[in-house]
Amino acid sequence: NAGVTQTPKFQVLKTGQSMTLQCAQDMNHNSMYWYRQDPGMGLRLIYYSASEGTTDKGEVPNGYNVSRLNKREFSLRLESAAPSQTSVYFCASSGEGGYTEAFFGQGTRLTVV
């Protein structure tokens, strides 16, 4: 059981380049999330998807777009990368109802130069 799988694990981009971070879960979860983790800032929600076909902005959505391709996959796109987007990105998923655990992927370490 793979859980939540993110690709790639590492990426270096030049300012202005675009890229898509991929995430897939095999736990049949409806809810999926993208977080970024920065020193001293904790985990901040970028976008959230409650179900296939729906997405909502989180705390820090500027500069990002998302696609909930199907129930399994939730991708995060940077259209024009900026140095401020250097961070570690985590995808997560959770099941139905309250009191439910969020499962995280291994993370993508992105550096924008």
Add this chain to the structure above:
Amino acid sequence: QQQVKQSPQSLIVQKGGISIINCAYENTAFDYFPWYQQFPGKGPALLIAIRPDVSEKKEGRFTISFNKSAKQFSLHIMDSQPGDSATYFCAAARSNQFYFGTGTSLTVIP
């Protein structure tokens, strides 16, 4: 605006000691309070969680204390071990929306 405030930012404890991490929240609509543990290079993983209808939950050496009236909750790690060295995040959640604290880097010295 930080929904969940966590302290301290870092903590150094001797092996066998007690580690205490504190969190506070404002939104009384939160109904689930998990703690996550993260090792370097890994994603966070659920450690222990509590609902607001109980004041304490214990799992092995890990205990959550919850004070609903003060809107505060804390993680206590008893008999801390070097293997507990990690970053700990508290969180508050409602309807599958999770809000995380800023994290505490715990180092347990042998």
